Amino acid sequence: MASTDHSDLAGALEDVSQMRNPEREALWASTNADARKVLSYRENLLSPAVRSQLVASIANYHGVYWLLRHCQLKKKNCISSELARHIVEYAWAGSGRLVPFVQPLLLRGRKEGEVEDGNDIKLKPPVKPASSKNPKKSAAFSILVRPRPMTSAETAANNYDVISTTSPTSLTLHVGRVHRSGNRLSTEHRRYEFDGVFGEGDGNDEVGEKALGTVAEEQGEGGGRTVICYGQTGTGKTYTFRAVLDVMKKKLAKLKGEEGKAVYITFYEIHGKKCYDLMNERKTIKVLTDANDKVVPLGAKVAKFELRREGEGEEECTRRFDGIIKAALALRSTTSTQRNDVSSRSHSILTITLRDEEEERKVRRKEEERLRLAMEEGGGDERGEEVTSRCVSPPLDVSHPAYGLIRSSLRLVDLAGSEQNVDTGKMAAQDHKESAEINTALMHLKECIRGYGKKGGKYRGHLLTRVLKECFEDRSHRSTVVATVSPAAVDLLHSLNTLNHVAVMQVGKGVKRGTDKGGVKREKEFMLGVVENTSVEVPLCEGGVGFNKPVEIWTPQDVKRWLAVANGGKFGHVVMPAGVDGRALLGLNEKTLGELFDVSQDNVQARGDGEGSTWVISGGEGGGGRRSDWGRELYQALRIEQKYIEKKLIKEGKDSEVTW
Ligand SMILES: Nc1ncnc2c1ncn2[C@@H]1O[C@H](COP(=O)(O)OP(=O)(O)OP(=O)(O)O)[C@@H](O)[C@H]1O
Structure with missing residues (x-):
C-alpha cells in the first residue's frame, strides 16, 4: 500500500473544481433543495458537462436489459430478482432499480410468445392488423x-440515441434530467x-404492410x-x-382488372383554412357536407386508375399509377425550415377507392327511379327534395355506405x-402563423380521437377533423x-410530447378512477401507453472525483473532502461524526448510512465539525426527504467512487494498492 499523499488529494480536488464552471459551482454551493424535479433545457442534455454521464446511463440500461434477457429467457432456470439486483448493482453501480423495471417486460414477452430458437430469441410480432371483416375485434384506432x-x-452534432425498442410493441425513452439545482443528474426510463x-x-415495406393491414385484399x-x-x-x-x-x-398492381371495376383517386391538401386540389394544379376546392351528412371535397378532380389490363405486367401497372400521382406529390406545399429542408406545411389527404361501376350503374338507376316516383307522388319526400337540390351532381357519391358498393376505401x-417554439426561432411572422395553425389542427385531431364514441361532434371544430369525420363517427371505420x-x-422533449399524445389516443382501453389532492373524485382516461417509468441517479462526474488512493485508506479528512464534492456536492452539507475514515465508511450498509442522517425539520441547519454523532443535512423547502434515500444514494456514490479509483489504479499499473 502506498502511503497517504495529501498533496495529491488537494491537487485532484483542484482539478475537479477547474473542470466545472465557477457559476455552476456557486449555484451548487448555495443550493439546498434536491427534490425539485424539473426538466432541464434541451441544451443541457448535450453539454459536455453531462453528456457522457447520460450516455453511460443509457448504456447501463442496455447492459441490464441484455443481461436479464439472457438470464431470464435463455436458461430454463430463471434467477431471482434479488440475485439479479445484486449482479446488476455489482456490474453497474446504482442501476439496481432497473431490475424490477425490465423484468416484467421480459417475463411478459416470454408468456406472450417469445420463443427460443437456437442461439437467439425471436419475438413474435403481436400486432394484429385491423380486419374489416371483423371490425369488433380491432380497435377503432x-x-x-x-x-x-x-x-x-x-451524429456530427454530438447527439445520442435516446430511444430503445425493446419489443415489437414497446419502446423505452431515456429522459435525461439535469435538475434545476444543477447538483443532480438522473435518467428516467419511460416505457410505452x-x-x-x-x-x-x-x-x-414492413412499415407499409403493418400500417395497411389487410385492407386492400379483404375488400370490406x-x-x-x-x-x-x-x-x-x-x-x-x-x-x-x-x-x-x-x-x-x-397491392393494387396485383389485383387483376375486371369489367367495370376501377380505382378512383382524389388528392388534396389543407393549407391554413383552405383546401387545394393536388390533382388539378392546386385549384381551390370546398369541403361541404352533402345530403347524406357526408363530408365531400366539392370540385375535387377524381382520377380514374384502371386495374391491371389483359397482358399487362405488375410493373407496367405501377408505372401507370405513378403517372397519375407523381405530379400531385410534387405540388405539395413545402418550405425549408430550421428542421427540414422540405418541410410539408400542409395536411395532405389521398383517397383511394376501389369501385364496382357495373353494380354502381344498377343502383344508380334504381335510386333515380325511386326518387322520380317519390317526386311524382306529391312533391317528393324530404330526402327527394334534398337530393334534387344539392346532391345529384356527377359523379354520384358512391362512397356513401348506403350504396354498399365500395370494395375498399383507403385514405x-x-x-x-x-413544432415547438425552439423550432420556430428564425421564422417570419407568416411562418409563425402557419406553425400555430398546424399545431391547432393537431390539437383538434387529438381531441377528436380522445373523444371517440362520445357525443358532441367535436370534429366540426376544424377543417382537418371535418375531412376525417368517418374516423370519429363511423363505427366500422378503422384508423391507424x-x-x-x-x-x-436534442429532440427529446418533442419525442416525449409525441409519445404522450399518441399514448392517450389509444381510446377506449380503460378508465382510471381516482381521487385528486382536493378530495375530488375523477375519472381519467387511462393512459395505457405509459406502462411504467423509473428514475436512476447518474453521477455528475464521470466516475469519481479524481482521488488516486483506495477508499480503504482514506483518512477522516479525505472522507470529508470527498463528501464535499461527491455527486456534485450533494453531500456537501453533511457533518460527519468525528473519526469516520474510509474503511469505517465502507463498513456501513445503506440502512446504517441512512440512520446516520437526521432529516427532521427542526434540524435543518448543519452543525459544526464533530458536533455530535448525527449527520445533519439540509432538507430544503420540502423537508429532508427519506433517510433510506439518502443512505442509498451515499452508499451508491461511494461504490462508484471505489470502482473508479480501482480502475484508475489498475490502468496506471498501481493495482498492488487495490484490495479486493
Ligand atoms: N425511417 C427513415 N429512414 C431513413 N431516413 C428517414 C426516415 N425517416 C425520415 N428520414 C429522412 O428524414 C428526412 C425528413 O423526413 P420527412 O421529410 O419525411 O419528415 P417529415 O416528418 O415529413 O417533416 P415535415 O413535417 O417537416 O414535413 C428526410 O430526408 C427523410 O429521408
Missing part, C-alpha cells in the same frame, strides 16, 4: 410508432406500450380505413406516407409536422396512426 434512424448531421413499434432499421363492406402519419417536423411522416403509398400501389393522411419520432437527444 391502432397506434404504431416509428423512430427514424439518427441522421449524420445529428403500443399496438406496434418499429425498429429504427425496419424497412418501408362500406367500412374504410385511414392511415394517419403524425409527429414532429422532420421525423419521417412524408417518408412513411410514401412507404404506405408504395405498398398500396404494389392516407400526411399531417404537417408539429403512425407516429414518427426522432431518436436524437
Whole structure:
C-alpha cells in the first residue's frame, strides 16, 4: 500500500473544481433543495458537462436489459430478482432499480410468445392488423410508432440515441434530467406500450404492410380505413406516407382488372383554412357536407386508375399509377425550415377507392327511379327534395355506405409536422402563423380521437377533423396512426410530447378512477401507453472525483473532502461524526448510512465539525426527504467512487494498492 499523499488529494480536488464552471459551482454551493424535479433545457442534455454521464446511463440500461434477457429467457432456470439486483448493482453501480423495471417486460414477452430458437430469441410480432371483416375485434384506432434512424448531421452534432425498442410493441425513452439545482443528474426510463413499434432499421415495406393491414385484399363492406402519419417536423411522416403509398400501389398492381371495376383517386391538401386540389394544379376546392351528412371535397378532380389490363405486367401497372400521382406529390406545399429542408406545411389527404361501376350503374338507376316516383307522388319526400337540390351532381357519391358498393376505401393522411417554439426561432411572422395553425389542427385531431364514441361532434371544430369525420363517427371505420419520432437527444422533449399524445389516443382501453389532492373524485382516461417509468441517479462526474488512493485508506479528512464534492456536492452539507475514515465508511450498509442522517425539520441547519454523532443535512423547502434515500444514494456514490479509483489504479499499473 502506498502511503497517504495529501498533496495529491488537494491537487485532484483542484482539478475537479477547474473542470466545472465557477457559476455552476456557486449555484451548487448555495443550493439546498434536491427534490425539485424539473426538466432541464434541451441544451443541457448535450453539454459536455453531462453528456457522457447520460450516455453511460443509457448504456447501463442496455447492459441490464441484455443481461436479464439472457438470464431470464435463455436458461430454463430463471434467477431471482434479488440475485439479479445484486449482479446488476455489482456490474453497474446504482442501476439496481432497473431490475424490477425490465423484468416484467421480459417475463411478459416470454408468456406472450417469445420463443427460443437456437442461439437467439425471436419475438413474435403481436400486432394484429385491423380486419374489416371483423371490425369488433380491432380497435377503432391502432397506434404504431416509428423512430427514424439518427441522421449524420445529428451524429456530427454530438447527439445520442435516446430511444430503445425493446419489443415489437414497446419502446423505452431515456429522459435525461439535469435538475434545476444543477447538483443532480438522473435518467428516467419511460416505457410505452403500443399496438406496434418499429425498429429504427425496419424497412418501408414492413412499415407499409403493418400500417395497411389487410385492407386492400379483404375488400370490406362500406367500412374504410385511414392511415394517419403524425409527429414532429422532420421525423419521417412524408417518408412513411410514401412507404404506405408504395405498398398500396404494389397491392393494387396485383389485383387483376375486371369489367367495370376501377380505382378512383382524389388528392388534396389543407393549407391554413383552405383546401387545394393536388390533382388539378392546386385549384381551390370546398369541403361541404352533402345530403347524406357526408363530408365531400366539392370540385375535387377524381382520377380514374384502371386495374391491371389483359397482358399487362405488375410493373407496367405501377408505372401507370405513378403517372397519375407523381405530379400531385410534387405540388405539395413545402418550405425549408430550421428542421427540414422540405418541410410539408400542409395536411395532405389521398383517397383511394376501389369501385364496382357495373353494380354502381344498377343502383344508380334504381335510386333515380325511386326518387322520380317519390317526386311524382306529391312533391317528393324530404330526402327527394334534398337530393334534387344539392346532391345529384356527377359523379354520384358512391362512397356513401348506403350504396354498399365500395370494395375498399383507403385514405392516407400526411399531417404537417408539429413544432415547438425552439423550432420556430428564425421564422417570419407568416411562418409563425402557419406553425400555430398546424399545431391547432393537431390539437383538434387529438381531441377528436380522445373523444371517440362520445357525443358532441367535436370534429366540426376544424377543417382537418371535418375531412376525417368517418374516423370519429363511423363505427366500422378503422384508423391507424403512425407516429414518427426522432431518436436524437436534442429532440427529446418533442419525442416525449409525441409519445404522450399518441399514448392517450389509444381510446377506449380503460378508465382510471381516482381521487385528486382536493378530495375530488375523477375519472381519467387511462393512459395505457405509459406502462411504467423509473428514475436512476447518474453521477455528475464521470466516475469519481479524481482521488488516486483506495477508499480503504482514506483518512477522516479525505472522507470529508470527498463528501464535499461527491455527486456534485450533494453531500456537501453533511457533518460527519468525528473519526469516520474510509474503511469505517465502507463498513456501513445503506440502512446504517441512512440512520446516520437526521432529516427532521427542526434540524435543518448543519452543525459544526464533530458536533455530535448525527449527520445533519439540509432538507430544503420540502423537508429532508427519506433517510433510506439518502443512505442509498451515499452508499451508491461511494461504490462508484471505489470502482473508479480501482480502475484508475489498475490502468496506471498501481493495482498492488487495490484490495479486493
Ligand atoms: N425511417 C427513415 N429512414 C431513413 N431516413 C428517414 C426516415 N425517416 C425520415 N428520414 C429522412 O428524414 C428526412 C425528413 O423526413 P420527412 O421529410 O419525411 O419528415 P417529415 O416528418 O415529413 O417533416 P415535415 O413535417 O417537416 O414535413 C428526410 O430526408 C427523410 O429521408
